[in-house]
Every structure is written in C-alpha cells, then in structure tokens.
Amino acid sequence: MPMxxxxxxxxxxxxxxxxxxxxxxxxxxxxxxxxxxLMKQISGFASLGLSGGSGGGNCSAGCSGNCASCH
Ligand SMILES: [Zn+2]
Structure with a gap:
C-alpha cells in the first residue's frame, strides 16, 4: 500500500x-x-516512488531518462 x-x-x-x-x-x-x-499532502517522497525509472534527474546528457543510452 502507498504511504x-x-x-x-x-x-x-x-x-x-x-x-x-x-x-x-x-x-x-x-x-x-x-x-x-486531514488534508492530503502531495509529497515529493511519494511522487519520487511513483516516477522512479523515468526521471533521469542527475543525467545532464539529455537522454530523456534512459541513461543506458548515454553512458
Ligand atoms: Zn491537529
């Protein structure tokens, strides 16, 4: 279950x-x-978990999240 x-x-x-x-x-x-x-919060933690694998956050080579193609 999600948190x-x-x-x-x-x-x-x-x-x-x-x-x-x-x-x-x-x-x-x-x-x-x-x-x-209570009011539901949109947390960075939760969205990180959901988007894992499609981010490419620390790759600056412009590979759109698929670092296998640029390293
Ligand atoms: Zn209270």
Missing part, C-alpha cells in the same frame, strides 16, 4: 499513513488535536 502524508488544518501536524489509493483523509484523526478530516 501518504496528511496535514491537520487545525494545528498543522503532519501524519504519515499507509492507506488505500484514493484515500482523501476525511476519515483520519489528527494525532495531536483529535480533529477529523
């Missing part, structure tokens, strides 16, 4: 939860103040 970060709109505490795809945080409780209804 998502949810931020409490009341106190700002971020909670990391393992949850199903499509979870929007409405049913999650803030661990700090107990408020229900």
């Amino acid at each position: 998502y970060e949810f931020q409490c709109p009341n106190c700002g505490v971020v909670t990391t939860e393992l949850c199903r795809m499509g979870e929007n945080g409405e049913s999650l409780l803030c661990s700090a103040c107990g408020l229900t209804g």
